[in-house]
Amino acid sequence: MGITTEDQPPRVPRRGVIDGASRVLRELLRTPRVRRSIEIVLNDLDPENAPGLVRALTEDHALFLDLVSAAPAAANASIGAARELLAQVMSEPEGLLRDVMVRLLGDIDAERLGRTAGLGLGLVLRLGRDDEVRRAVEDLRSGVRRGFSAALEELGVDEGALERPRSLWERFWEGGGLVSSEGRADER
Numbered sequence: 220m221g222i223t224t225e226d227q228p229p230r231v232p233r234r235g236v237i238d239g240a241s242r243v244l245r246e247l248l249r250t251p252r253v254r255r256s257i258e259i260v261l262n263d264l265d266p267e268n269a270p271g272l273v274r275a276l277t278e279d280h281a282l283f284l285d286l287v288s289a290a291p292a293a294a295n296a297s298i299g300a301a302r303e304l305l306a307q308v309m310s311e312p313e314g315l316l317r318d319v320m321v322r323l324l325g326d327i328d329a330e331r332l333g334r335t336a337g338l339g340l341g342l343v344l345r346l347g348r349d350d351e352v353r354r355a356v357e358d359l360r361s362g363v364r365r366g367f368s369a370a371l372e373e374l375g376v377d378e379g380a381l382e383r384p385r386s387l388w389e390r391f392w393e394g395g396g397l398v399s400s401e402g403r404a405d406e407r
Contacts, residue, residue, distance in 0.1 A: 237296055
């Protein structure tokens with residue numbers, strides 16, 4: 220059983236900037252020159268300069284508020300793109316998957332990811348006495364857990380593995396083994 224390449228959205232997708240860009244890009248990718256230009260841009264991404272870009276965008280307070288308002292949509296777009304990319308990568312031969320996985324994991328700035336998650340948690344703790352914030356955090360946690368379980372089910376991983384005393388989810392975040400040497404979910 221494989222993972223599907225598209226989520227079924229809970230509502231009708233709207234035609235926005237990303238939809239328009241994807242339709243135009245499909246046409247443009249038919250030309251080698253555009254394809255090569257995109258490869259150059261992708262190879263020159265400089266994520267270490269993203270904080271400077273945000274600081275430049277937030278010098279104007281109104282633009283700062285617009286940026287904060289757009290953050291969930293930007294995060295959801297990134298999440299959707301990452302999910303689709305992972306689903307497509309999973310259809311590749313296992314030897315290629317291993318090499319891709321090693322490169323992907325090695326290239327992610329794990330410390331920056333951890334610091335970002337820590338800042339998010341710090342914000343939640345700062346506002347955590349508010350019942351509405353607590354409900355929103357619980358809804359987010361529950362949704363992540365449901366999505367995690369659904370993905371494992373699509374992949375054929377034993378559903379009960381999440382209900383064991385130390386779930387796959389907990390072991391992932393604690394740094395424990397997830398997969399046995401035979402490629403099965405680790406039962407520890």
